[in-house]
Amino acid sequence: MKELHRIPALRKLAPGIVWFEPPDMSLRNPVRFLVYAMTYATAQELAVLRKHVSNDELKAALGAALSGIMDKRSWAYWHAVLTDAPPPRMPTRLLPRTKRLRS
Numbered sequence: 001m002k003e004l005h006r007i008p009a010l011r012k013l014a015p016g017i018v019w020f021e022p023p024d025m026s027l028r029n030p031v032r033f034l035v036y037a038m039t040y041a042t043a044q045e046l047a048v049l050r051k052h053v054s055n056d057e058l059k060a061a062l063g064a065a066l067s068g069i070m071d072k073r074s075w076a077y078w079h080a081v082l083t084d085a086p087p088p089r090m091p092t093r094l095l096p097r098t099k100r101l102r103s
Contacts, residue, residue, distance in 0.1 A: 001031070001057050001060060001061075002030070002057070003030075004027040004028075004030045004034075005023070005024055005028050007052050009051070010048075010049065010052060011023050011024075011027065013037075013045050013048055013049065014026050014027055016041075016045065017033070017036050017040055017041050017045065018036050031060070031061045031065075032066060032069070034049075034057070034058060034061035034062075035061055035062070036069060038070065038074055038078050039071060039074045055082055058078070058082055059083065062078050062079065062083075065091055067090070067091040067092050068093055070091075072090065075087055075090050
């Protein structure tokens, strides 16, 4: 996947999509940034993004999506747009097993 942090147009979009961290930080993890964009970007932001990112790159990001970022509606939409198959189960967060404390 290409280095998104080197694309000036995406550096301008990043603060509105991943608002809680600096653009350099969010763009250095392209998969994570694209999953946030597929969930939170406006139609205008997506139009700019799609000029610089291919469908294959979006599909790769969707396939590697981390749990907790994308909502069900976005998950279903992007699978319909980018793949011919129904969406698989959404990624889930696995928590390590812990020992029970005695009370």
